[in-house]
Amino acid sequence: MHQLQFKLFGEKAILIEWFPEISMSVLNGILDFQSKIATNNYPFLETIIGYNSLTILYSQKIVNYENEVEILKNIYKSDFQIPNKSNYFWEIPVCYDAEFGLDLKEISIKNNLSIDKIVTIHSETIYTVFFIGFLPGFLYLAGLNPQLFMDRKPNPRLKIDKGSVGIGGKQTGIYPLNSPGGWNIIGKTPLLFFDSENEIPCFATTKDQIKFIPINIKEFYEIQESVANRSYHMIKKQSND
């Protein structure tokens, strides 16, 4: 087990940090701690997951920080059986057509890969959802093949359509909402990644896995229509991890 670091984060939050790496073992450590906190009658308001961190927010000011850290360390050490949360494997249709893949050509030139090869590499990988942040419904995904690493654009676009699939540095992701953004856009999915009309607005959650399935432009519009009239059935499988 990695040595954990505790830091006071303002008056009402404690930040717990793991070794700074993006790995399943760190993520499992974070999730383990998070569920122990949630099931130990420990008073807190909210927890926020990062790649190597767990932030605990409290409703009251922290009176005795050292004492609080001791309590948290004991909770972490406690031998508590975590209820098995089921995770899913989602298939996400993406149209990599030039109409949506605005920056495919540029990546192809800079990374010396054919566009077909970019699509193949991007869609054959299985990505793991680490957490949601940046925008409502934005999944932080791990697993991008280093051949597709690509610096963010020096001048962000003022508007990127929701559903756009992009590459920013060492990460790939889907814009859940229309937003300004600096990522290189390679395609678009017709699925909704944030639906404020739904009590659970995001279908995917931490530790789920996703895979992009290339579709053509005709299929894109067909799926978009069935999403709009709520008749689309997401393709998901029980994840075996």
Add this chain to the structure above:
Amino acid sequence: MIRVLNAGFFTTIQDKGRVGFAKFGIPISGVMDSYSADLANHILNNSLDTALLEITFGGCSLQFIKNTMICISGADFSPTVNQMKIPLNTRIFVHNNDVLSFGTRHFGAFCYLAVKGGFLTEIKFNSRSFFQNITDDFMIRKENLLPFLEFHDFKSSHASVKTKKSYFKKTKIKCFKGPEFDLLTKNQQNLLLKNKFTISKDMNRTGFHLVEILENNLSQILTSAVLPGTVQLTPSGKLIVLMRDCQVTGGYPRILQLTEKSINIFSQKIAGDTFVFSILKL
């Protein structure tokens, strides 16, 4: 109900925001200056999580279609009812057809209009706070109708609270060291704590960017939680003080964390205002 005659520069419905939805990436949001908002609700005997109208820099004009009791707190934008000046932090009775307007700004950036019982706009994820893509709209617009329950008990006693104007003039912004403060060199720490900083024009409910640059070579961090009041330092040296609508995670080093009180005081500043950061001992 209120009919919006003129929406002003940027007017929203706010309460204490959305807690518990970080797992969906939903920001906390809520009133920028919770001290002033609480004051307005308190004077009307509303509970402190009651939704009120947050008015930025004034400019708005509202017609009441029901009788009620109101209270205005926070920034002073010379409010009038039917063109008669009304005081801040005081219970005011308004009647069907009365028009509440805001004029010249005297001090502050955000003022709060509380009505007895609060505004009853849609609730999304436990809050009425406006936020793009979460509520139907992210600001109020001309001809919007803002619902509340009629209030008739005009016999209730008058109440007002005296407040200190110095609240709006404070230039010392109290904060704690942020999680990455210790990555700064001694020299950078000294500059941060001795220099005066100026609020730039790039400011909104998400964050206030500062004018002065703090040169640094800190690397980005692995994406981690940010909070209202977190001060981020970008690679180009720009300092960003995150405010209520900030995202739930970020990748820039978090060098300071404002106290809750200081977030309220800071939210009432405007572009060009200067201040110093003052670190509290743990």
